[in-house]
Amino acid sequence: MQTLFSSQWFPLTPDLRLDCWQSYWLMEQGSLTQSIQQVCQQNFHVRVLSHEWITTPNFACAALHTTPEESLLHRQVLLCDGDIPLVFACSLLPEAALQGAYAELRTLGSRPLGHWIFSEPVLKRHSMHYAAPPSSASLFTAIYPMLKQRATLVGRKTLFTGAAKPLLVSEFFLPSLRERTPSR
Numbered sequence: 366m367q368t369l370f371s372s373q374w375f376p377l378t379p380d381l382r383l384d385c386w387q388s389y390w391l392m393e394q395g396s397l398t399q400s401i402q403q404v405c406q407q408n409f410h411v412r413v414l415s416h417e418w419i420t421t422p423n424f425a426c427a428a429l430h431t432t433p434e435e436s437l438l439h440r441q442v443l444l445c446d447g448d449i450p451l452v453f454a455c456s457l458l459p460e461a462a463l464q465g466a467y468a469e470l471r472t473l474g475s476r477p478l479g480h481w482i483f484s485e486p487v488l489k490r491h492s493m494h495y496a497a498p499p500s501s502a503s504l505f506t507a508i509y510p511m512l513k514q515r516a517t518l519v520g521r522k523t524l525f526t527g528a529a530k531p532l533l534v535s536e537f538f539l540p541s542l543r544e545r546t547p548s549r
Contacts, residue, residue, distance in 0.1 A: 366439070368504040369455065369522060369535055370424045374494035377521060381495070386546035387519040390538045391495050397452065397536055398444065398479030404545040407447030411475045414441040414507045418460070429459050430530050436460040438471065440478070441507050451542040453508050453518070454478070459530035467528055478534065487527040495521045505537075516540055 381388050393400050402409045419439045421431045429437070437457045444452040456478055463470050470481065482488050497517045498504065505518065520537030 366422065366455070366457075366504060367424055368496075368498055368502050369457070369533065370422075370428060371496075373498065374496045374522065377493040377495050383497075383519060384543075385548075386543045387538060389546050390536075390542065391519065391521050396479045396483040398477040399483070401444050401446075401451055401542075404542075404547065405446040405451075406545070407449075410445050411477050412443040412445050412450070413475055414443065416440045416473070421459070425457060425533075428524065428531065429457060429533060431459050431461070438463065440473070442475075442478075443508065443511075444477070446541075446545065449541050450508065450511060450539055451545065453505065453520075453537045453539060455504065455535045455537075457533040459532075462528040462530040462532060464529060482525060482532070482534070485527070488525045488532070489527050491524040491526040491531065493521055493523045495519065508539075512539070514540065 377391060417439055418436045421433055421435050421437050423433055426432060437459055440456045442454050443450040444454065458470055497519045500512050500515050500518050518537045520535055522533060522535040525532040525534065
């Protein structure tokens, strides 16, 4: 998880020098979940890998406006087309933000977070950054056995503001998504 807060993240700009399919998904401005659903060849579903409360790590405090004593909901999921994982997503949601209308996020289960975020008009993208960590990075421990090949996994992280505390959502594009990417 520390990988989400490392210095290896860069501002997302239109002039990226990446494979076309990776740039396509990085630059997607709407709901990634909705875009993934549109390219699924079988049935879209969310496979929950973890959904647990953790104490805020020191390296996450500044970005999430929290203290080490505060709890975060740490959620890791795969967005899948049938049995094929296309996107690995990791979200950090401060407990203080999950009140009132946001309390529903505590029990999302296999419902996509993206649908919820993009239906909530007060939530706005504050910043987007991208990185290309190796698939062997500790962030990917939960999916490492599923990867058929070792690769660099390009992804983005977005800080959403509008709730009591920012919400951090990261999405990493798995190699299986390449063949489902529409051409521009």
